[in-house]
Amino acid sequence: MYKKRPRFMNDKQLKLSDIVTMLEGKVICGDAFLERAVSHGFASDLLSDVLTMDSHDVLWLTGLSNLQTIRTAEMADISQIVLVRDKVASPEMLELAKENHIVLIQTRLSMFRSVGLLYQAGLSPVF
Amino acid sequence: MHFEYKVTGGDFTGAGYASSQLKKLLKQLGVDPRVIKRAVIALYEAEVNIVAHARKGIIKIDIDKDQVKMILDDEGPGIADISMAMQKGYSTASETVRAMGFGAGMGLPNISDNADFFNIKSTPGVGTQLEIKVQFK
Secondary structure (H helix, E strand, O other), X not given: OOEOOOOOOOXXXXXXXXXXXXXXXXXXXXXXXOOOEEOEEEEOOOHHHHHOEOOOOEEEEEOOOOXXXXXXHHHOOOOEEEXXXXXXXXXXXXXXXXHOOXXXXXXXXXXXXXXXXXHHOOOEEOO | OEEEEEEEOOOOOOOOHHHHHHHHHHHHOOOOHHHHHHHHHHHHHHHHHHHHHOOEEEEEEEXXXXXXXXXXXXXXXXXXXXXXXXXXXXXXXXXXXXXXXXXXXXXXXXXXXXXXXXXXXXXXXXXXXXXXXXEOO
């Protein structure tokens, strides 16, 4: 089963709108949901990694940009994705993300830098 | 309730369609979201396996009040050594499939982890049949 993560009442929550600012990002889907907050983050370009962890409510950072990125998020109940290194989303990706109320944030920053900034700001690792 | 979906080998655009439909349906039926996630992740992994390895396949889904039963039949290379394929990290996926983010050798073990019942039958050179059951309670 999924790698369970401990949850604490005092887990720091980061608002998606603040994350966009921090990563100098651009919201390419899901403008309406930027008030959502997340407490945990996960970074991977392997879909299998995402499908085998406790993914509920995490912010997923990835450099993998294809339709299955969005499908995987849909199956794993992930509602916010950061595409690092300025990866572009196809129209099909945007459509599927929209259908599933997934927020897509694009940033020119690298995966390492993005993760570093978010970790510093208090986002917790999944495990 | 009975549903069938066709899956085409190599069609990475369509991969996940059946899983997506199942998710919507189980939501409508008011199934526990944790159970839905287990069922759709198991089905998605299995669906992607057909797309990644087989020529074509068919997914048959039966839902009753206690469980969802999924049978996936494909025509393809089959699995020569099932116990090897069940090991985490073992994969025969092509470079193309790996470039899509799959092929880490986690699919079959992950189906097994998420299912309440899981069985594989395979004839090398002919195809593979997966039977997956997830109980609602």
